[in-house]
Every structure is written in C-alpha cells, then in structure tokens.
Amino acid sequence: MPTTAPICAPATPPVPSAVALVRVSGTELATLLAPLLTLPKPRRASLRTLRWEGFQERALVLFFPAPASYTGEDLVEFQVHGNPLLVRRLVERLGILGIRLAEPGEFTRRALLNGKQGLLEAEALRDLVAAETDTQLRLAQARAGGLPSWIQEARQALAPWVARAEAAVDYGEEEGILLNLLDLKTAFEPIRQRFHVEQSRSRAARHIQDGLRLALVGRPNAGKSTLFNALAGEDRAIVTEVPGTTRDVLEVRCEWRGLPLRLFDTAGLRDSVDPVERLGMARVRPVLEGADLVLHLRPTQDPAPDPVLLAALAPFAGKVLEVRTFADLAEAPGVAIAAHRGELDALEVALKDRILGGLAPDACLGALATQRQVDLLDELVRQLDLLADLEPSCPPELPASLLQGAWGLLARLTGEDRAERTLDELFSGFCLGK
Template sequence: MIFALSSGLPPAGVAVIRLSGAGVLAAVRALVAGPLPPPRTAMLRSIRHPESRALLDRALVLLFPAPHSFTGEDMAELHCHGAPAVVSAISQALIALGLRPAEPGEFTRRAFRNGRIDLTQAEALADLLSAETEAQREQALANAGGRLRQLAEGWRGTLLGLRAATEAGLDFADEGDVSAEDLSPAIARLADEIAAALASAPLAERIRHGLTIAVAGPPNAGKSSLVNALAAREVAIVTPVPGTTRDVIEVHLELGGVPATLLDTAGLRESDDPVEREGIARARARAAQADLVLDLGPGPAFAEDRRLRVRNRIDETGEAPGLRGGVAFVSARTGAGLEALRAWLVAWARTRVPRGEPPLVTTARQAALLAEAAARLREAAAEPDPVLRAESLREAAHGLGKLTGAIGPEEVLGEIFSRFCIGK
C-alpha cells in the first residue's frame, strides 16, 4: 500500500492525501470514526490515530474500490486541512498502518501495470502535469484520452491479421483452406497510415519544447534591455559596459498559447577575452539553431526567412515606433513599439504552431517506434520471400507493442486459430 500528498505542499487551504493498494479500505476503516462513505461519495469524517484514537483532523473521505479506480486497485482520498502538522500527523498514522510513501510516478505506474492506461497515455499525463501553455494543455489532454492508443490498437489488429495469414501460409501451405492472396498492398497501406500519423511529430515537438527566439547583435545594441522588456521582468543585467552578457540567458514566454524561449546572447564582436570569446561562440551557435533571430545588427548575416530586424532605442533617434519594411522600430526603455513587436511574434508563432487538431505523435520515443514499424512494414511489402516477410511483420508488431506497452506472443497464435480453424 502506498500514499502520497497529491496537492501542493503545505501550508494550503486543503491537502489531498491519496492512497492505493490492497488493504487500503481496511486502513481507512481503522482511521475513520463512524461508517465509511459509499464509493465515490465524499463525506465528512473524523480522522483518528489507529492506536491512541486521538483526533487528527476532520476531513472529507472518498473511496474508490477496485477495479474502478485510477490505478485499478483499491484507492482512497483524504481531503484534510492543509496545515503541515495535520498532513504530518495523518502521514505518520498511515505509516503505522503499514502504508509507505509512494515513489515518483508510482500511481501512474500502477495504473499502467493494471491495464488502466497504456504507455502513450502515461506520457500524455506527464505532459499534462507540466503543461504551461494552452497548446501544450490541448495536446496532452487529447492524448491522455487515448487517441494514439486507439489508433495503435487498430494498427496492431490489422497487423496481427496480416501476420496470421503470412505465418499460416508458411506452416499450413498444404491445407486447402489457407488463402494464397497477395498481402503486399495491404501491408503497404498500413505503412502509409503509420507514416501519415508520424507527420505530426515535428509539430508536437515544437508544442512540447517550444520555439526558440535568439536576440543577437553587437555589444551595447540593447539586447538585454529588449529581453527584459519582452519578458516584462528584469532577467538580464543591463550596463553600458560592452561584453556584460557572457553566456546565453534563457527566458520562457507564452506567445498566444504557444511556448517560446527567448535567448539573450553575448554581443557579437571580436574579443581578446577568452571568457567573452566563449560566450560569443555560444551566442553564434544558439542563433544559428534558433527558429527566429531578432537581429539588432549590424553583424553577421542571418537567413532572411528566420530573421526579424529590430531597431532599438528609437527614443534616442526620434524614429516612429511600429513595423515597416521588415524592421521593428522599438524602444525597450519607454516601451514604444513593443506591443506591435509582441503582436508580430504571436502571429509568427501561430504560423509555426497552427491551431487545430492536436498532433498524435508527441514524444521522440513514439516517433522512433512508429518510424521503425513503418520501415519494417515497407520491407515486408517489398519482400518476395515469405519467411523474411514474416520476420519483418513480426518486428513491426513488436514495435507497435512497445509503443503502448502491450506485447503478447500468444496473440498471433490466437488469431491463427480463430481465422483458419487450425487444430482440427
């Protein structure tokens, strides 16, 4: 049996202590004075120490008997007051009853082990817990509902049928009821379906990790001031001394629901200072990899399709704020032109991460397994040797099984028996 504080750290108005495992209902019965509430019904009860019967708190008690719970085991929740002393006292009482503190992610691991969720849903739940933007929330919530799992199960079902037909043709070629149909078109279609789902992986990567925007230019161009202004807080040191910024400073932003990381880089110039030279080298490397460069030049040329030129300090030059001719005219000190620049950045981010149906394939693990499965299927479709074709199909099925965490060697045998009446 395990327990954990599922709400925020005390002090808080309410603390939620979650329990799971065989024997949880008996443990709650030992804590609660009075009858237990019906399943999935919150009722106020006194929580007492199981040995001394000292009153620990008055709390809402919720029971979730197996198998109708998140983990598939008996579960309970105690909604108590969020004082550190209350949470500590109830935790010690639970330990006295034989429960132990849960390890990180253990409730989700138990849900997977007991078949309540698959690996893709577990990954989506992790993404949902860490979501900071609307796009990340939508993507994680969609996949937590099992979209990819449902597709993968359909692919696996089709693949099991193809494997059954192929292996039956190998092992029972002398049986008159075994079809000798050409399976190549069906295998190729399945590979195309998986490849189509894979096409969403780059978009999902941008949603999960965000876009990168590098602020580049020579020393004293106002890069750090612009970063502070866009972040609406002091994150970078601003001084008139050239070379103040030595390393890349990262600031997280939200651009119309799209996550982005703003990079304040070292001023690009020639320097004899080895520390500053290293900072400049890193600045050039990060700018080269960024999705967009806010170029406060003059300086190195950046690709036009991922650069926006910025003229800072228009409060000193007297230029009008706004965007014109592919240049943003702003003053980080007075704020002039910053709203127009932010609006341009939001519009740019939405072109890179368009709103619509959330991507299906959201992690590198999922993308690698699906790419491997599609490759093995294309091999099978082009393979004339039935033995090698069967092996490629087996490898593709193994990859799909690893995707969801459901790998069963007996499934193919069951499919063969059901479809070909073998065993007569």
C-alpha cells in the same frame, strides 16, 4: 501479477493551503484503517474525525472500492487542512498502520497494470501535469482520450497479414499457403501514408511538448534584446544604444503565437578587451550547442556578415537561421523583422517551417509527442517503407519478418509489451500522489 500492498502519498504540494489531499490505495483498507476511522459509504463524501496519539483532525473522506477506482484497487482519499506538518503526521500514522509511502507515479502505474488506462494515456497524464503553456496543456489533453483511431485501424489491418505471413513461412509448401505481396502492399499503402503524416505531426508535437530552445546571437546592437523582449511579451532584457549591454546569458520561458519557447539572449559577439564582456561571450557556445535553432540577427544596414560571428557559428551551421533586423530601415531578403514595431510575421512563418515542418501548433493536437513514442513511430515507418520496397519475387520470410517487427513495435507503442525499464522511466517523472 500487480502488487496490492497498500500505499499512501500526499496528492497536493507540501505548502500551507486551505485543503490538502492524501491518497491511500490497496487491499483490505477497511481493516487497515479501522484504528483511524470507519470508512464511509462508497462514493459519498463524509466528514470523519481522525484521532491518533495526541492528534485530532476533521477530514472529508471518500471511499472508492475496487475495481471502480483510479487504480483499480480500493482507494481512499482524505481531504484535510493544508498544514504540511499535519499532512506529514498523517502519512507517518498511515505508515504505522502498515501503509507504506508510494513511489513516484505508483498510483498511475497501478492503474496501468490493472487495466484502468493505457500507456499512452499515462504518458499524456504526465505531460498534462508538467505543461507550462496553453499549447502544451491542450496538446496533452488531446492525447488523453485513449488509443488513437489510426493506431486501432493499423492493428486491425496488420493482424490478419501477420498471421498469413507466418502461415506462408511455416506451412506454405505443405499446405500451399502463399503470400501475395502485391495484395499486401495495396492493403498497407493507406496505412503507410497515414503513418508518414503522423510521423510529421509527432516530430512537431515533440518540439511543442519540450518547448523550442531558441538562441539569439549577433553582433552588439543587432536587436537581440529587443527581439527577446518582444517574444517574451515583457521587458526582461535591457535595451540601449550602448554596445555590449548584455553581458550574460538571459533565459525566459514563454508562449508566443502558440509556440512554447525557451529563449536565450546572449552577449554580442565581437573582438573585445573588456574582461566581463569576454566572459559573457564565452558562455554563448554551450547555449548554441543545446539550442534547437540559432537565430543569427543581422541588421539590414550591415553590408556583410561579421567574420568573427560567422566563425563562431560555423560549427552550428545546420541549425542557424539568419534573421534581418530593423527591416523598417532598409529592405533585405529572407526573414526580415522589425521587433521594435512588432513586425514579426516573417519570423513566425520561418519558425513553424523549420521546427514544425510548416504545421500550425493546433495541427499537432492529438499527435504522439514523447521521445519514446516518436522513436517507435520512426521505426514503424521505416519497417513499412521497407515492406513497400520489396520485390514481388522475394521469399515470404522477408515480408513476414517486417510484419512481425511492425506488430511488435505497435505493441511497445501502446504498452501491450510492457518493458519494466520503459515503465520505470515513465513513472519516475510523476509526483508521489499520482
């Protein structure tokens, strides 16, 4: 049973500002808040004077009675002057009145438990608040509309077959209930194909949601810093003709051609006696380990790759993409660019192919994007693929087990099967007032 113990929290950052928002949610708020104010009429912004032990504050107050509120409980919002000390004193006063400070994400958690929104909506809200680029913002907004239609269709198609399969296992011999596996496969093939499409979109969306971690490596003067600046859209790295200019790992977050990027410019890899340069090169390996993709920049005029560099990249061969730089000076096969001239189309195509599976960022809008969602969708696809591979002569227990497994995975995906650990992990990423 959802708790209704009253909670409160600031819903705006603790910094000086024109207005700060403090939220309260729970039951019997009119009685609890009576020493502070008389609640206004529902859904009408009213100016009230709040008085308590030496403090007086004029606040704009809104009251949303249950169940028609964000949390499904009585909800009061105080809009006060944005002085962090004033907000802290107000929250302390609410605590004295018996209204405890909310845990991170507790307002949204109550909304979920009270049926005001689904788990997928809550996850989309968390990602919306955390978005750092336009593409991430649009990705989260597209997922905020509730349960996707393809999941609803899958549930409607799956439900009667789960019941039929269970009946065939439990009463098949006595009642003559049979499970026609051919009909089952025919009915589920369009769903299985759609799940494969959504699986590809979700894997790409996951990379967009997190941001693509790209490490730029190469010998000194291979064009790493030039590309770094071109992708970042500003001069963040020093570019000179002197080898070894970059001595440390530089990092920047940006959005380039619809791709949220987390770029790492690294020290040029070569044999060197300079202790500072060697220290910079030693810091490259941890960056390569954490990267989604390693761009090995190699000038078109280089006749062969540097053996020292190849040895350093060998452990990461599965995620290394060779990029030929200074393509305006000589022709080269593969991905060839001229970053100093803004000629980066080949790199854009390669990134979207390697990381997004050839999809454009906009093609991922509305796709499931959290790691939890992607993992569950992968397992759902596996279950449906196993179902499609069953022999017609197999006992009904096999398809029944796969159907029940798929049904359970769908319930976990949508939040109908509410594991406390899943909810704890989700709401720990929210701010206090959300």
